Amino acid sequence: MYALTLTAELNGVTNLRPKDTEASPFWYTFMVQCTSCRETHSNAISVSRFEVNELSGSRGEANFVWKCKNCKRESSCSIKIAPKPYEQNEPPKQQTIIEFDCRGLEFTAFSPEGEWLADGIDSGTKFEGIEFQDGEWFDYDEKANDEVSIKDLKWDIKRA
Template sequence: MVKLGLYFKADLENVTDLLPAADYEWHFKIQCASCRETDSSWISFNRQDEYEMTHSKGTANLVMKCKFCKRESSALFETNAPIHAYNNSGKFQKIATFDCRGLELVDFSPRDPWSAKGTETATPFEDIDLLELEWADYDEKAGEPVGISNIEVEFRKEK
């Protein structure tokens, strides 16, 4: 079992509280811990779905078999670790924690929908699409451009 923290970094321009939607579908590149092969497809799962694991009484948010060695693996959102809003412009911040068994998350694609608030006005911005790793809009209340750019992610082993 490996516990992985997903750390997110972006430059925020006049926005704060960047957060994926409650029913957000998280997209990852996944590497098998047994054969070390990485699936070329983006594999997605969310916090709401739960699947039974073969040969176990437990459940996970993702249960899959490796395309290469056929071993079963799973990933589960840490239930006692909430999804955190990103506020630290230009610095890595943990946004989620996963319990991984038989797999490692090696890349993350921040697809839509995300939300954020205007820094000065708390104007809500919904359905933010970060697939292109940047987003721009205009906060009419503040009379300022808003944006998100220079997105980076990394995974860190947690205790």
């Protein structure tokens, strides 16, 4: 099992989470490495908890199935539960966002591509369309009459 963790400075917002529904799935984007031969896949891969692929030679299924080009071993990854929202803390604390059951592969880096959501702490304002191409996000909460932001994002992949 691997856990994707986040530490971030949230100002005026809480419940940071990927927009991840069956109608609008979030694609978790990673660099992967084969645990057998240690070959790193040359391209980033994306995993959705709503996509199901069959494992060859068995009745099993996984959200992501990959065959290493170097050693030809098949590997898989499954997401067992929905992502957990990142709660605002002072000072920022590392929290698990989502867990992956990986067999024969490990994640080496995460890219937060895709749409994220957050809620205003005092106002309850729903913020949608949050993206982190620049590594941070700034907006204005009309109800709270104040600037809100998400910055100093630190992603980590840990064995759970």
